[in-house]
Amino acid sequence: MKTLITYFSLSGVTKKAAERIQTLTGGDLFEIKGEKDYGSYMKAIAIGGKEIATKEKPVVTTHVKNFGSYDRIYIGFPVWYGNCPRLLRTFAEEYDFSGKDVYVFCTSGSSGPEKSGKTIAELCKGANVHPAIRISNQSDDEIKSWAK
Numbered sequence: 001m002k003t004l005i006t007y008f009s010l011s012g013v014t015k016k017a018a019e020r021i022q023t024l025t026g027g028d029l030f031e032i033k034g035e036k037d038y039g040s041y042m043k044a045i046a047i048g049g050k051e052i053a054t055k056e057k058p059v060v061t062t063h064v065k066n067f068g069s070y071d072r073i074y075i076g077f078p079v080w081y082g083n084c085p086r087l088l089r090t091f092a093e094e095y096d097f098s099g100k101d102v103y104v105f106c107t108s109g110s111s112g113p114e115k116s117g118k119t120i121a122e123l124c125k126g127a128n129v130h131p132a133i134r135i136s137n138q139s140d141d142e143i144k145s146w147a148k
Helices: 013-025 041-054 086-093 114-123 140-147
Strands: 003-007 028-031 072-078 101-107 128-134
Touching: 003 013, 013 028, 013 072, 013 101, 013 140, 041 086, 072 086, 086 114, 101 114, 114 128, 128 140
Parallel strands: 003 028, 003 072, 072 101, 101 128
Antiparallel strands: none
């Protein structure tokens, strides 16, 4: 089974979570990048809020080659306004997730993964989307158990 770990990270926290998952699963790592410079946390919150209000579809500048060859896809991001950043919507709409196993992980100081996990499940039509997890201080065994 071929595995891809995708992530969008602003401050590096989600990147570290993705790298940890890569170490535990052995998958390929892919960074989702957008056209915008979200900059600092405060700037990102302002831009993210505007994207939500206007239902904008930010431009994704990185693209997965041979997406169809992957069976298991991990999708990670920081939670913004209780949900995934709008950039993730653009990313997910680019690919056919039919028949793939999708694992959603997020990072956040306080928000849980429920709403963003539901959003990703709606975007990844035809996929088997597993329960989302917020990665913070879990042990490697807990992450391995979720990642199965």
